[in-house]
Amino acid sequence: MRAKTMEYFDSLIAESAIKIKEEKEKGKKVMGYYCVFSPVELIEASGAFSVGLCATKQEPIAEAEKHLPRNLCPLIKSSYGFAITDKCPYFFFADAVMAETTCDGKKKMYELMADIKPMVVLDIPNSSVYRKRKEHWMEEIHRAKDFIKDELGLEVTESSLKEKIKEHNEERKLLMELVELNKFNPTPISGADLLKVLWGRQFKADREEYIAKVKILMEELKEISLKSDKVKGPRVLVTGSPTGVGQEKVINVIENLGGQVVLQEACSGVKGLVDLVDEDKNPYEALAEKYMDIPCSCTSPNTRRFELTNNLVKEYEIDAVVDITLQACHTYNIESYQLKKEVDAPFIQIETDYSESDVEQIKLRVSSLFELINE
Amino acid sequence: MYTVGIDVGSAAIKIVVYDGETYRYAIEPTGWSPKSNGEKVYKKFLIENNISSSKVKRIIATGYGGRRLDFVDEYKSEITCHGKGCHYLCSDIRGVIDIGGQDSKAILLNEKGKVLDFNLNDKCAAGTGRFLQVTTNALDLDMDQIDCLAKDSSPLSIDNMCAVFAETEVLNLLVQGAKKDEILAGLLKSIALRVGSLAGKANLQGKIAFCGGVAQSQVLRRMVKEYCNLNIITLKNPQITGALGAAVLGFK
Numbered sequence: 001m002r003a004k005t006m007e008y009f010d011s012l013i014a015e016s017a018i019k020i021k022e023e024k025e026k027g028k029k030v031m032g033y034y035c036v037f038s039p040v041e042l043i044e045a046s047g048a049f050s051v052g053l054c055a056t057k058q059e060p061i062a063e064a065e066k067h068l069p070r071n072l073c074p075l076i077k078s079s080y081g082f083a084i085t086d087k088c089p090y091f092f093f094a095d096a097v098m099a100e101t102t103c104d105g106k107k108k109m110y111e112l113m114a115d116i117k118p119m120v121v122l123d124i125p126n127s128s129v130y131r132k133r134k135e136h137w138m139e140e141i142h143r144a145k146d147f148i149k150d151e152l153g154l155e156v157t158e159s160s161l162k163e164k165i166k167e168h169n170e171e172r173k174l175l176m177e178l179v180e181l182n183k184f185n186p187t188p189i190s191g192a193d194l195l196k197v198l199w200g201r202q203f204k205a206d207r208e209e210y211i212a213k214v215k216i217l218m219e220e221l222k223e224i225s226l227k228s229d230k231v232k233g234p235r236v237l238v239t240g241s242p243t244g245v246g247q248e249k250v251i252n253v254i255e256n257l258g259g260q261v262v263l264q265e266a267c268s269g270v271k272g273l274v275d276l277v278d279e280d281k282n283p284y285e286a287l288a289e290k291y292m293d294i295p296c297s298c299t300s301p302n303t304r305r306f307e308l309t310n311n312l313v314k315e316y317e318i319d320a321v322v323d324i325t326l327q328a329c330h331t332y333n334i335e336s337y338q339l340k341k342e343v344d345a346p347f348i349q350i351e352t353d354y355s356e357s358d359v360e361q362i363k364l365r366v367s368s369l370f371e372l373i374n375e
Numbered sequence: 376m377y378t379v380g381i382d383v384g385s386a387a388i389k390i391v392v393y394d395g396e397t398y399r400y401a402i403e404p405t406g407w408s409p410k411s412n413g414e415k416v417y418k419k420f421l422i423e424n425n426i427s428s429s430k431v432k433r434i435i436a437t438g439y440g441g442r443r444l445d446f447v448d449e450y451k452s453e454i455t456c457h458g459k460g461c462h463y464l465c466s467d468i469r470g471v472i473d474i475g476g477q478d479s480k481a482i483l484l485n486e487k488g489k490v491l492d493f494n495l496n497d498k499c500a501a502g503t504g505r506f507l508q509v510t511t512n513a514l515d516l517d518m519d520q521i522d523c524l525a526k527d528s529s530p531l532s533i534d535n536m537c538a539v540f541a542e543t544e545v546l547n548l549l550v551q552g553a554k555k556d557e558i559l560a561g562l563l564k565s566i567a568l569r570v571g572s573l574a575g576k577a578n579l580q581g582k583i584a585f586c587g588g589v590a591q592s593q594v595l596r597r598m599v600k601e602y603c604n605l606n607i608i609t610l611k612n613p614q615i616t617g618a619l620g621a622a623v624l625g626f627k
Contacts, residue, residue, distance in 0.1 A: 364495070372454075372492075375489050
């Protein structure tokens with residue numbers, strides 16, 4: 001049974017585009033971003049809209065390959081393709097873009113993108129044990145603040161920042177409560193729908209409305225849990241490279257073969273939600289602390305991802321872990337070898353892209369995994 | 376009472392009938408229509424072996440085309456079926472390497488033949504049966520000439536990650552005047568090394584069964600032993616282990 005409120009989330013991304021257009025016509029500034037490292041609190045504290053940018057579809061890749069190498073991660077090619085074709089309304093409406101040096105491919109692609117939009121590319125220190133990484137990130141946040149002032153003419157004040165930090169913390173807490181409903185067995189919300197709700201968060205034009213809908217959804221899901229019988233497929237945790245709306249291929253295979261995608265440890269899942277920003281500290285320092293602790297494979301070593309994944313496996317009674325690696329995403333691809341050794345559950349890695357060409361191969365891998373668990 | 380296992384691969388359909396003690400089998404080309412050929416092969420097999428369909432208790436399908444068959448009772452993945460089939464033929468193996476038409480696989484088994492872990496080739500076809508087919512085509516060779524030609528040749532190095540590029544590499548070597556047999560040996564070596572890394576990632580140790588059509592090449596088996604330091608044993612019918620495993624699973 002599917003919650004009725006999901007209809008709101010089905011059309012959220014498309015409808016937000018219209019609302020943002022209207023707001024923009026009234027003079028509101030829009031700043032786009034790609035990654036979970038983006039301190040969106042800062043963007044919103046300036047009074048600008050923060051919007052996620054399209055990045056997870058096959059459609060614009062052919063166009064992107066006119067400038068970019070074919071043998072590059074599909075996420076990078078798709079982001080760039082959307083940017084140069086004007087097919088992403090969010091990119092189109094964005095006055096400027098905030099990006100990060102999460103990998104070499106993105107970093108170099110952003111140099112090309114800078115010809116299209118004003119960009120601020122924040123430098124992520126690669127080392128997770130670098131002593132000054134938080135100071136470094138704090139400086140980058142300050143640089144972004146200056147960029148917003150120069151480019152958009154908008155000021156961030158300490159009190160506006162504190163207010164946004166608070167709002168985002170509330171939102172993170174609420175979304176984690178939603179995710180936690182999937183501790184029930186069977187899970188009341190499918191992995192594809194959960195992704196849709198979490199992904200929609202970046203595109204929403206109206207926070208209050210979004211939060212109200214999430215709350216209604218949660219009530220519905222609780223009722224579904226009470227009514228549902230105990231027929232259950234394997235409980236799967238998905239991790240790895242970001243999986244966005246438009247790219248649910250692997251999640252769909254898992255769910256069509258009877259598995260339950262309980263949650264995702266990925267930047268499109270809970271990776272950015274598990275930690276809150278300290279509301280009592282200096283807001284810049286607090287932001288730097290939170291964002292520098294995101295367990296992304298772009299930092300080395302990334303032991304925190306292993307800990308987080310293992311904790312989630314226990315907490316959510318996970319039967320198997322599926323690690324999705326986008327083709328040519330070297331950091332996640334290499335890290336998969338370590339993750340497999342660290343994770344205390346049956347584990348498979350699936351290397352894929354956004355095309356549909358390997359669905360049969362993915363089915364074979366997933367059905368073999370399920371047979372391995374059930375035998 | 377019988378059970379039937381039918382493995383519809385990208386190149387061949389393998390069918391096994393099992394009565395709890397003995398088995399019989401047949402191998403037919405898959406052709407263009409795995410679905411209708413699968414059914415034809417099944418019916419023909421029953422007629423030729425004089426088995427009435429009412430005596431068939433359970434039919435289990437596996438392989439790429441297996442999912443498309445609608446006359447079967449259940450579908451099981453090739454991983455499970457190869458594991459079961461190889462374990463049935465030789466109970467002290469702890470691993471299986473299968474080189475199929477589209478996939479190469481390394482499967483780790485426990486002492487009961489249960490799959491503990493597995494690893495498959497990535498999206499590219501390098502190291503698969505298709506890879507060998509494409510590259511031997513470029514050499515204008517038939518698959519059954521492989522062993523006889525490559526037997527005493529020292530392998531040239533062919534290193535491309537991808538089947539299509541490897542084909543280009545083969546053509547380049549030919550243009551440069553390299554000998555066909557050495558190129559062929561190089562191709563087999565590249566498959567052996569590829570399979571070795573799959574086996575390493577799945578932690579395969581001890582006695583390992585090598586199956587799939589390509590496993591019929593003695594030269595390749597020798598190379599896997601030699602270059603990858605794996606204890607490979609050869610089963611009598613390496614091509615049918617998936618179908619056999621399916622039939623054995625159906626009997627339980």
